[in-house]
Amino acid sequence: MTIPYPEHVTVVVTTFITVVIAVLLHYEALWLISHQIEKSRRPHRQRILAMAFGVLMTHVVEIWLFGITGWWLTEQLSIGALHGYDNFNILDYIFFTAVTYTTVGYGDIYAIGPVRFLYGTLALTGFVLITWSASFTFIEMQKHWRVGR
Template sequence: MIIPYPEHVAVVITTVIVVVLAVLLHYESLWLISRQIERSKKPHRQRILGMAFGVLLTHIVEIWLFGVTGWWLTELLGIGALEGYESFNVLDYIFFTAVTYTTVGYGDIYATGPVRFLYGTLALTGFVLITWSASFTFIEMQKHWRVGR
């Protein structure tokens, strides 16, 4: 049996895998950060700042995960492309991924071909993970915020 549009199938499967990895990474990171806050004997300020930097680092790792995946699909496998400049390097893919993940969408770079599915799904995933982080941060600060710090 011949699969129609094998590039599309490859992008969908790759996207599902990367989304699952990002969500699992996010869950485990927030769980570890929460446990650190609970167990830490450090001053309040250090615990809250550690939480903020931990959440930011988690998002950066997720952006890099999607960025390298987009680079791999387009540059190494030739499935789709990024347009807007003459040539792209891996940091351009990271930039485009960050802009898409945060739903800023400057529009100077855009995806073409089957890889668009990855980036469309990335926007939704980034929105959900950022919202999750905001809720987590609010809840943790409610639990640990003290008057007078």
């Protein structure tokens, strides 16, 4: 039996793997940040700022993970494409991924073909991870915020 659309299967499997890696990365990063805040003897301000930068860097790494995945699927495997202008490079993929991950959706670049599944799933994943980070930040700040410092 042959699979009628093997490129679709490739995108779905690749998307699943990328989402799993991103969620596990997010979990581990938030756990590490929380653990570091708990054991740190640094002043309150430094701990909160370190937490904020740690969360932001985690999102940047996840955006790059999805951006490289999108680039690999389209440029290396020729499964779909990005449209909007000519001659896309890796940073264009990162930009499009960041816009999709944050659900901003400017619309100047758009995906066509099977790779659309990756970017559709990316929007949901980004939304979930960003709200997870917001909840985490709120809880950590409640635990560690000191009035007057």
